[in-house]
Amino acid sequence: MWAGPTIMMLYATSMHNSSTRPIELKDPKTRGLSQRRVVLKFGSRLLTGNTTTLDPERMRSVARAVAAEPRTEVVIVSSGAIAAGFRTLGHATPPKRIRDRQAAAAVGQGRLMSMWGAAFEEVGLVVAQVLLTNDCLTDRRRYVAASQALGALLEAGIIPIVNENDTVSVDEIVVGDNDNLAAMTAALIDADLLALLTDVPGVLTGDPGRDPNAKLIKEAESAEELRRYCFAKKAGVSTGGMITKLEAAERAGHFGIPTVIASGTDEEVLASIVRGHPAGTLITARKRPLDAVEQWMAAQRGLTGALVVDDGAVKAIKRKASLLPRGVVRVEGRFRRGDVVSVIDQDGREHARGIVRFDDRDVERIRGLHTLEVREALGEGLGHVVMRPDRMVLIGDEEAKEAG
Numbered sequence: 293m294w295a296g297p298t299i300m301m302l303y304a305t306s307m308h309n310s311s312t313r314p315i316e317l318k319d320p321k322t323r324g325l326s327q328r329r330v331v332l333k334f335g336s337r338l339l340t341g342n343t344t345t346l347d348p349e350r351m352r353s354v355a356r357a358v359a360a361e362p363r364t365e366v367v368i369v370s371s372g373a374i375a376a377g378f379r380t381l382g383h384a385t386p387p388k389r390i391r392d393r394q395a396a397a398a399v400g401q402g403r404l405m406s407m408w409g410a411a412f413e414e415v416g417l418v419v420a421q422v423l424l425t426n427d428c429l430t431d432r433r434r435y436v437a438a439s440q441a442l443g444a445l446l447e448a449g450i451i452p453i454v455n456e457n458d459t460v461s462v463d464e465i466v467v468g469d470n471d472n473l474a475a476m477t478a479a480l481i482d483a484d485l486l487a488l489l490t491d492v493p494g495v496l497t498g499d500p501g502r503d504p505n506a507k508l509i510k511e512a513e514s515a516e517e518l519r520r521y522c523f524a525k526k527a528g529v530s531t532g533g534m535i536t537k538l539e540a541a542e543r544a545g546h547f548g549i550p551t552v553i554a555s556g557t558d559e560e561v562l563a564s565i566v567r568g569h570p571a572g573t574l575i576t577a578r579k580r581p582l583d584a585v586e587q588w589m590a591a592q593r594g595l596t597g598a599l600v601v602d603d604g605a606v607k608a609i610k611r612k613a614s615l616l617p618r619g620v621v622r623v624e625g626r627f628r629r630g631d632v633v634s635v636i637d638q639d640g641r642e643h644a645r646g647i648v649r650f651d652d653r654d655v656e657r658i659r660g661l662h663t664l665e666v667r668e669a670l671g672e673g674l675g676h677v678v679m680r681p682d683r684m685v686l687i688g689d690e691e692a693k694e695a696g
Contacts, residue, residue, distance in 0.1 A: 328568045329446065329483045333369040333474035333540075337491050338556045344386060346372055346404070350557075351411040357562045358451065359415035364566050365446040367481055369454045369474040370408065376400030401455065408453050420450050423457040424473065435588050439480045446481065471540035476591050479547040486544045487565045488537045489556030494572030495521055495534065511574045515542040515551075518575070541575040546582055546590045551575045586685040589632050589645055597627030597652055598634040598642075599678065606637055609644050610686070615679040617666050620659040627652050635679070646684030649677060 332354070341347045358366045374393055377400025378386050387393055405421045412419050422442065445452045454477050456470065471488055478486040495518045498506035512518050515538040522534045534553075541551035554572025555561050561571045582590055601609075605619025615635060627633050628651045635644040648655070655678060658666045666676040 329365045330485045331367045331478040331483045333488050336371040336375050339372045346376055353559050355411040355415045357566050361566045367452045371470050372404050373397040373400040376403040418450050419453050420445050422452045422454045425457045442481050469536050471536040475540040475543040478544050478549050479587050483549050486549050486551045488553045493555045494553050509573050513576055515575050545577045547587050548577045550577045589685045595634050597625035598636050606643050612681040614677045617658040617661045623652050623656045642687050644684050644686050646679045
């Protein structure tokens with residue numbers, strides 16, 4: 293599972309045809325009507341051309357597309373640090389052991405940035421390295437700080453190059469989930485569009501290597517509609533895939549950000565995306581975007597605790613009622629008062645997440661109790677509500693129904 297972002301280092305089932313309409317802008321009051329923000333995510337398979345060596349020409353084509361559209365503010369989420377560094381450590385192929393991948397990432401991150409810097413220098417633009425870790429998600433202040441830093445770079449006309457801090461983020465190296473990192477980055481900058489670029493035209497109805505009649509799905513209302521079209525791929529330097537792209541699209545949709553999954557090898561497609569026009573497969577966003585605090589809660593990955601609740605509690609939180617101790621049947625993991633925890637049913641399905649008002653030991657003491665019993669167990673001063681609706685965000689089908 294992706295550890296998510298902060299160490300931030302700054303250096304200098306309805307499917308239909310997609311239209312060519314530009315993506316609507318987020319807020320014309322904060323960015324001029326002609327200004328848009330796009331996050332471009334490039335995986336290792338794309339940047340290496342399905343080899344194990346980074347392709348500088350691929351990077352130059354990206355730089356040319358970005359420079360050609362000055363009205364678009366672009367953030368790039370880039371894989372490739374391990375691919376850039378493993379040979380220096382004497383490996384003939386990308387290593388599999390975690391510590392070797394960490395070392396390769398440490399060597400390769402500087403080379404990756406040097407290559408992006410050289411590509412954008414040719415078109416008169418400057419890049420900045422932004423390395424993120426899980427603290428950015430779990431700590432609200434760091435989440436805001438990361439958002440402000442990225443905004444300042446964009447306002448200065450600088451191209452942020454974002455990556456997980458692979459050297460210290462073990463979970464990220466295991467999964468290679470920069471797709472979800474890109475979705476989180478899109479939320480941090482309040483992007484108008486998230487583009488997950490790959491070596492295929494988009495989501496296809498079948499494996500083109502096996503099915504010559506496989507067709508591109510041009511538009512879907514949700515990522516969930518597309519899961520049945522995922523098929524396995526083998527890659528030496530990439531550990532992501534279409535499933536993680538759909539997870540990222542679903543996450544971005546929570547934030548009101550549409551996603552395109554498209555070919556990053558086609559310069560015309562890339563140029564179209566930078567202009568804000570859909571290409572490949574467009575996955576539309578939810579109708580009611582989450583607010584800032586809801587975004588922060590929904591963006592978090594790898595939560596350390598969960599509250600298992602009964603069916604009555606599930607119905608209550610769907611009505612935006614408080615979660616009371618009476619509905620909690622089990623406590624999982626460790627957490628403190630003020631942490632974000634999951635609310636799951638007895639089958640393990642997550643229905644919500646929110647800021648818990650007791651630590652795990654106190655919830656264990658009061659679970660299943662009525663209000664008067666809670667006061668007797670904990671005293672009058674601590675209250676009797678485990679999670680308030682204004683500090684809770686619905687997840688999955690529940691948030692989709694709320695948005696509708």
